[in-house]
Amino acid sequence: MNRTAPPAVELDGVTRRYGETTAVEDLSLSVRDGEFFTLVGPSGCGKTTTLRLIAAFEDPTQGEVRFGGESVTGVPPEDRDVGVVFQNYALFPHMTVGENVAYGLSFSDPPGGGSDEARVRELLELVDLDGMQDRDPDTLSGGQQQRVAMARALAPGPDVLLLDEPMSALDAKLRERLRVQVREIQQELGITTIYVTHDQEEALAVSDRVAVMRDGTPEQVAPPRTIYREPATEFVATFVGDNNVLSGEVTAVRSTDRVDDSSDESGRSIADVTVDSTTLSVALDGDSDPEAAVSAGDRLTFCVRPERLTLDADRNALTATVTSAEFLGETTRVHLDWEGREILLRAEDPPTGTVTVGFDPADAHTVDRQ
């Protein structure tokens, strides 16, 4: 990855309107060459539209799309070297599975030499559909169709791969395998991949960077860890993974206070936040600039991940009642009721009745301050 090179794909102030609806608004994004870039966001937030703008299926109402630093305005889809997998698969209904996959090869030679036929076989193997060459798409199950669409898009070895929820109909195992494959192919060939998914875990697992979109604009664009651990907004905090968001008034700010022996960030200030009648200690982010310093009287919104809550803790202790538990295999998600708020907790063996949970102030992350 060459960071000084121009971004592989860049959207600059792009807006796309459909009549009254604004699907994408003043969107600026840049995707680096060879990057695996993921768009997540609630339904209708403009993910598909963004991909369509990149693929030239739509023209921006305003703004510009650039590939490798050069404007591609007016360049038709077939000349953009993009591979696309649509949400509805868009398989060619009058072609067999094999013909679908081979279609893109009629415009270019298969990457890596070989014959078209070999390439088709190779790709169908990749998506676990060996021997299905001659089936008609409409005799396939939903997941099988989706895999054909994946194989078809990969066949010509595009420069940019646009994937619109390409695995929503697949089971976790297959999805993992495929995404690892996609990731591998992507790295091997250096394909820039822009991926839309509604599976946040998937977004975190595969991406170099993730853009969390909302109402046509990204709320945060960052590497997965940052998205998960330092969400920029409350929306991002709750949209990606479980989270407990609390807000209250800051009653005091103490600085350079060593919070806890497990905390290794000694330079952080601690705020005392009163949520309803309970006062909780929250570590403030160290790098917040001085002007934005939190002071008493501010309203602070912060979040604590469920897995950071510990049972029978003594700091920031909340006494709550277990309302339900969901067995998730690896852990159990426990729903607690704390003074009318829902608090989520992870546990291996779910407790029952009334429990006390607490968290290390350093595990709290501030998402808003007023």
Place this chain on the structure above:
Amino acid sequence: MNRTAPPAVELDGVTRRYGETTAVEDLSLSVRDGEFFTLVGPSGCGKTTTLRLIAAFEDPTQGEVRFGGESVTGVPPEDRDVGVVFQNYALFPHMTVGENVAYGLSFSDPPGGGSDEARVRELLELVDLDGMQDRDPDTLSGGQQQRVAMARALAPGPDVLLLDEPMSALDAKLRERLRVQVREIQQELGITTIYVTHDQEEALAVSDRVAVMRDGTPEQVAPPRTIYREPATEFVATFVGDNNVLSGEVTAVRSTDRVDDSSDESGRSIADVTVDSTTLSVALDGDSDPEAAVSAGDRLTFCVRPERLTLDADRNALTATVTSAEFLGETTRVHLDWEGREILLRAEDPPTGTVTVGFDPADAHTVDRQ
């Protein structure tokens, strides 16, 4: 739930072929009255076909479907009293939300007496869509559409509810919220529910029992915890959640040996299994019948969940190299290479380089013995 009553839905040796393809083969299942029964399995394993057979959208090539102990062969869908929610919701696009929900009431009186109108209101309330009667389905978001489909299926008070991946198109947040709702509605109404999902976590979270299907037949039918903790086959072990499967030759079997202070199963035998050149101790399941007792020389296949592997353990220590790590938010999935085998590990902060992992013999579960 009345266990002496005949099963609400029963498939007896059902086979369904499409030309050359066998979608479902000699499938026998019985679903108890009021149970939340989930089918999971890889794409194309026959889940949808199974539901379609139950709903009479397909006829079995062989075998019989029984409702409440009586054969329903030849009974058309409209007389089977089943509610169906499809993956694509299949809302009637030319009807409003209210009309969609009311549709099923035109063939029977609303259960409980009341008027059709009251019933529609009641159901829309149930699915949290009060006041949306007059909207057109295509102005609703995916999640809302899904709930309309639920309400519509529930309206005539079906005996059995069939759900085919009703949430696969929704983002994780919404899916979690809805599945809790589905489960609540199901329990409130005590309705027998057969649920298809490709999301294993979801299957574990909501079901009374789960059937893991493969190639048209169930590999294991059991409650979620059993499926996760005591998978019957290697396939189940790896399909539901991550797992490390190892197999080797049994060199010794020691019994009534207290394995470890954390283990509370004192009655279990321990087998020493040699995998390649490493000998590992594996606790054998206590309830295995005497004839099936493991003896030296057997080939044993067992599995250990990644979250059961601990770093720097002294028992069953394996020295492996970290090959990659996937950040999943809550934890990180670490891929290790141990003598050419992939070993998965869960860690909060992924280690690098060479690590030693180990596991408690009681955390191993035998899936096969030859």
Place this chain on the structure above:
Amino acid sequence: MARDSDGGADGGGGGSTGTANSPSRERGRTVRNTIERRAIVGLAVATIALLLGIFYYPVATVFIDSVLVDGRLTGRVFVSILRDPFYLGEPARLLAGEPVGAVIESVLSSDRRLGVIGFTAYQAALSTVTSVALGLPAAYLLARFEFPGRRTLRSLTILPFVLPSIMVGVGFVATFGRNGTLNAVLGALGLGQVNLLFTLEAVVIAHAFYNAPLVARVTTAAWESVDASAVETARSLGASPVRAFRDVVAPQLYPSVLMGAALTFVFTFSTFPIVLALGGFQLATVEVFVYRLIRDLEYAEAAALALIELGISLGLLYAYLRYEAKHTVRSRGIRPLPRRPLTPPSFSVRELLPRLGLAVYAVVALAVFVAPIASMVLASLSGPEGLTLANYQFLIDRQTTGAAFQVQPWDAVRNSLLFGVASLAVALPMGVVVAVLTTRDYRGRKLVDAVAMAPLAVSGIVVGLGLLRGLVFGVEVGDTRLAVGGGLAIVAAHAVAGYPFVVRTVAPGLEGVDHTLVESARALGAPRARALLDIELPLVWPAVIAGAAFAFAISIGEFSATIVLASGTNQFTMPIAIERFIGRRLGPATAMGVVLLVVTSASFLLIDRLGGDDVGF
């Protein structure tokens, strides 16, 4: 919710006691359900009965003559036709026992004989190709471009369908004749004269006049249901717009284009008045001979010839239906291709070229479709001294002073509309039921489908005679003779003639409906008939309307059955009035023709409006 026991479906499952329905309500529901449950079967039986009574039986009374001569069963009539080079051309010599090699050689030679049947097929094939060539650009225009009046234009494309051949003859002579508009224009442009009339070309163009709109309508519908994302995917895989069209769009249009082509072939294969009016006897088709033989009471040969004609048409339809079954794609047409404005957004070659092509096409269409119709209108307004309303005055006079046994223009209009609406009301359910039956999966369904299409393919002359024998004369039952005639019989005959169009338009629609919608309805308790009525039909409403328009058009244009079945002049329709008003001057007939044009245009606009925003076809 009152559910308290284990499962069990009413009527099939066991053990269920838990529904809260009172027994009487339950019974009411059961009665209604029983009716609904039997609705499809009932309608199917009624349809079959109607077809048997109004079509198959009457037609059989004629066809039987081909094998039953003087009370004896014989195949000799067929043999003699098939051995007659006059009918069958060179292949006849095969049946006459000549060596295969010699026959093949002569078939390949330049002066081969086609025979009447061969020639008929040849001109039908030419007409089909021309109709497709003239229909596709129209489909392109209607499906892919947005412009004011698009919907009206699409509604009116069906007009040629209802025009009596005499009107078309008048229009064509005035347009393509020696002194016609075309030559006037060519002359004004300093180009040479063309002599189109009385050539095969004239006949072929007239056939295209009738059938290109049909091709255009069905193709437009298919084009509108192509999913844009398939095209986009092809583009992203490297296909240029032209390649994407060829590889992705075109294959999805083939079934419809072929359907238009198959119907065109069938219609032009049994062409009759147009060939003789615009071509001449040297271009005589099979139907001309069927007519002559029947007129001369040579029933055996006539019936055999008509049966051969039918066999060829049905064979073709069957082949088409087999193709359709294999190639119709369940369109997931979620997002149709967007229409482009007719005015080019930019002046690039890419934008200009197709529009330029359309402009050229517009000139051709003007000559082929608009000019003949305009000529008819002009003819109706012309007299010996130039423009006049005398011909319309004639209609008014005939209405006010005509004798009771003469055709009255207003009565004809009223009857046409009445029969049109009534036969529509019969043809729609018939067509829908047959469409449902033929879209189910069973062996030989395409054969059933083809047989159901027979009303399109049987010689009109045979149908007329059959109706006379089978219905008007009736059958002896005991002492009384059961005969059928009059308005109801006309309506039934029109419905039989029109319903195949409903089938052909609705069946692909039904096949394309997402089956989970129907399944959802049935799981909710809807019997098959209700699911059809509540879900499928509303969803394929545009196709239903399209079929309705065709069925209505067929009824409006129908001649031979109407005149046979009418019990008096007071049951005559517009085409009969036109025929009656033909005299030494064509003015009165063309005036009546214009009335027909106006009345049917208005009807079609109205019918299409009922179809809502997106009327397919």
Place this chain on the structure above:
Amino acid sequence: AGLGGSDESSTEASSTDESTATGTSTGDAGDVEETLVVGTYSAFVDSPSTSPGAWVKQRFEEEFDARLIWQTPSNEVNHYIERRNAGVDIEADMYLGLNTDHLVRIDENLDDGLFAGVGDVAGQDDIKPGLQFDPDGRAIPYDTGYISLVFDGTETTAPETFDGLLAEEHAGDLITQNPSSSATGRAFLLHTVKQFGPDGYLDYWSDLQENDVRVLGSWSDAYSAWSGGEAPMVVSYSTDQVFADQNDANLEEHQIRFLNDQGYANPEGMAVFDGADTPDLAREFMSFLLRPEIQGEIAVRNVQFPATESADLPEDYAELAQEPPEPVTFGYDELKGSVSGWISDWERQFASN
């Protein structure tokens, strides 16, 4: 005769009940007065220019205190042949508009004929001798037409002889009609048979075809093509100028030519159906039609020539309606057994592909 038949394309119009199952009713109107049902071709009662039907009906009913009902089945006399073949009641008393080959066709196809003998009809003796075409005495002629060429004198001058039509200068000049669907076309064909003999007419036709003769479907196809200027000559009736004059057309454009000074006569006859309900009334009607004043009026209104010598024709009628110097026609005996062969041979030659 039966009324209420559901099939005939014309009856007493709106007064007819529209029962759909019939065959038994015998006319509920006019129980007292007698009813005469006359089958004919539609142009006789309903054509856009003039037709005698209404006038005849009115005069007859006034005088005879009977009801006259016109029936105009679309396939004309074949309709009654079909009925007889099927053993269904004929429902008409007589037929108007028979010609020689109808009789031939009937006799060739029905074992027991369709018509009764003429019997006692006053006025028969006035009929021009050459027009009687039924040797078996069933049909009486009531008018006749002569088939000739009509040509546009401003474009060409028609040749005087059949051979003249083969001249280079008349290439593509003539339009005629299909002999099986048009009376004029059939007459023209028969005229060539008359001229060249059964062995020679096909050769003549092959020369004609080489000279680009057009054989269109119906008389109106041909006439409208001719009117439109597609060709300057058309086979039509020798009364053409009567119409031209009525429409104030240029008579120069409507010239008549009798080839070889001959005109093929096409007499139209009437006959009573075997088993008619009111045969006497039918015969009274026939003699009514043969009366001089009626003959004259029919001729004018039907634009034909009267069948009788005694007809009262307007003075100027002969000026426009031309009679050939030498009428020719084939008699019944000549046509019987031959005509269909002649036509089908011609067809096979002309339309051979």
